[in-house]
Amino acid sequence: MLKHNFDEIVDRRNTECKKWDTYAADVIPMWIADTDFKCPQPVVDAMVKRARHGIYGYPVNHKNFEQSIVNWQKKRFDWDVDLDWVEYTPAVVPAIVYALRAFTQPGDNVVMQMPAYHPFHDIIPHNGRHILGNQLVPQADGSYAVDFENLEALLSKKRTTMLLLCSPHNPVGKCFTREELAKMAELCLKHNVFVVSDEIHSDIVYKGSEHIPFASLSPEAAANSLVCVNPSKTFNIAGVRTGAAIIPDRHKHDLFYARIEDNKAYGRTIFGTLPIEVCYNECDYYADQLLAYLEDNLAYLNKFVAERIPRLKVTPTQATYLVWLDCRGLNMGPKEMQNFFLQQAKVAMNEGSTFGPGGVGYMRMNIACPRSQLAEALARMEAAVNKL
Ligand SMILES: Cc1ncc(COP(=O)(O)O)c(C=O)c1O
Known part of the structure; x- marks a missing residue:
């Protein structure tokens, strides 16, 4: 069975990528809902083969x-x-x-x-x-x-x-x-x-x-x-x-x-x-392996936040790779909170009020990335929150 390497870091900057090319180079983007994983190899192969035909x-x-x-x-x-x-x-x-x-x-x-x-x-x-x-x-x-x-x-x-x-x-x-x-x-x-x-x-x-x-x-x-x-x-x-x-x-x-x-x-x-x-x-194999990887990312995040950033709370997540972080413990308004994570932690997330009523005090964090990137983003958030 094919095995996908979800730990692989793929440089997406300067590829007209909304997630990575919207913010400054020192910001880790954990916002818009696409993953930082390469798509399945059979897809790449089929696209390249079709592209080589030369008639579209x-x-x-x-x-x-x-x-x-x-x-x-x-x-x-x-x-x-x-x-x-x-x-x-x-x-x-x-x-x-x-x-x-x-x-x-x-x-x-x-x-x-x-x-x-x-x-x-x-x-x-x-x-x-x-x-x-x-x-x-x-x-x-x-x-x-x-x-x-x-x-x-x-x-x-x-x-x-x-x-x-x-x-x-x-x-x-x-x-x-x-x-x-x-x-x-x-x-x-x-x-x-x-x-x-x-x-x-x-x-x-x-x-x-x-x-x-x-x-x-x-x-x-x-x-x-x-x-x-x-x-x-x-x-x-x-x-x-x-x-x-x-x-x-x-x-x-x-x-x-x-x-x-x-x-x-x-x-x-x-x-x-x-x-x-x-x-x-x-590509069933890819969906299965992705889910297992995300499940581990979620466990990593849950443990990290509970032990090291207790002023934040992770909403119990049953589905999606978008985690709804309860940041009400920081006592910040929407703009202040967005700026805090972006400027102090250098982590871009979606600010909760943009999702309408019930969103104030929350941030949406996309955890579909290599674990090393998730770990770095969380470490930055911990350091920023600890300085408050
Ligand atoms: C619930 C939901 N619907 C639709 C979309 C976007 O779908 P599409 O890119 O196919 O328009 C997203 C993307 O984040 C989504 O979360």
Whole structure:
């Protein structure tokens, strides 16, 4: 079996890399959600081989891309997806924009769990819809629970037409249980609210939790949902800007595709679909080894913070490589905290208030990097906090 070296340091500076080329050279970037790991070798080989052909004309669709999505959902989540349910999309956030336009009207309400992935805060109002936030409720151990009572109150509002779910949840690292998802599905059906489930983080789920594709819950949930997928987080291929939507209901699928067509957004690229096919068909080994590596990174971080930076607390992390750090013990406002970590520790993270209500006092730290880099970032944070 192939073995990937996740300890390898790859210099990403000066490669037009958002993560590394945004901040000064003395800053360790632990922010935006891509990994610092090379993508799987079979992907590199396939891309080089295709590049060597030297002709990059219009591709024909033989459904190899769609089949690779079907294969992965079956292998990893035991979900039987029909080939006809799968639609190419130009990555996940654009797919959500087309879904907003397909399934809601200007002036409608879209419900999402807060705090929420920051682009969701833009795309909903930018398309003339309103955000209704359902606050995730911190528990005694720092983990989060869903407030179902308030969720139903929001879903039952007259102009609420969509629940935008992030499953697993970025930024709090929550993996929703089957019971929680089933309850959401039931409430959405009851109040005639369509569900868009962004499952981009579904491969990164730690021991003790399990990812359940929303549309796999029941035939009724399938008929009332669209699931967004993308191997970009797992295999570090976000720059190829390609993803897929899975829409089991034919009529809903047609509505969605009409928006894709209106915007002429169906033009797939050979360097977008090829790496996804290779990841999903040949690179299970990489996803398994990545998860084990991240699990160890998470354990390292948990131990380090508990023993050496006790003024910070790590939110129990069930999923994603984005750790929600409770920094309220530092008693700083959002700007001050962002500047503190950036200027004193020389570590760039995402500041919590950018994720909306419930985010103040938190920082989101990306731990998908070689352990040596994580260790250096934590040591810098420890030194900076100790000087306060
Ligand atoms: C929840 C979530 N959805 C979508 C994206 C981005 O997806 P894409 O690059 O496919 O638009 C991210 C990236 O961090 C994310 O965390």
